Amino acid sequence: MKQWLWVCLTVVFACSAIAEEVPDYNALVDSIDEPLMARSDTAEIQSIDLVTRSGVIGGYQYLFGPHTENLVVKMRGSNAGALELLREGMTVEVLYIEPQGHRIALEIEQLDADQNVLH
Numbered sequence: 001m002k003q004w005l006w007v008c009l010t011v012v013f014a015c016s017a018i019a020e021e022v023p024d025y026n027a028l029v030d031s032i033d034e035p036l037m038a039r040s041d042t043a044e045i046q047s048i049d050l051v052t053r054s055g056v057i058g059g060y061q062y063l064f065g066p067h068t069e070n071l072v073v074k075m076r077g078s079n080a081g082a083l084e085l086l087r088e089g090m091t092v093e094v095l096y097i098e099p100q101g102h103r104i105a106l107e108i109e110q111l112d113a114d115q116n117v118l119h
Contacts, residue, residue, distance in 0.1 A: 022052045023102045036097040062105045072107040
């Protein structure tokens with residue numbers, strides 16, 4: 001029983017530590033005091049977390065902002081899409097800005113699976 005409790009507590013602390021690693025989106029946006037050049041990257045989605053609205057694409061963590069923000073998601077074969085439709089393993093092109101070394105996604109477009117991936 002003690003081992004089970006220890007495992008549960010370890011998982012809880014590990015999850016809270018992971019959640020703390022996601023930077024505050026609003027603080028990053030508020031810190032922008034000059035125009036930033038948007039950049040793009042083509043890579044595979046490793047993870048998407050809808051709770052923290054962040055994900056790992058091509059080994060980089062991206063913030064997607066609150067669902068009220070204007071993140072544009074385009075699915076292959078359509079001009080429409082939603083963050084909730086993206087899945088691990090999809091190849092995407094991400095348009096982003098990078099304030100204070102943190103990537104904020106502005107647009108995510110799903111590409112063909114056989115598209116050349118930079119990462």
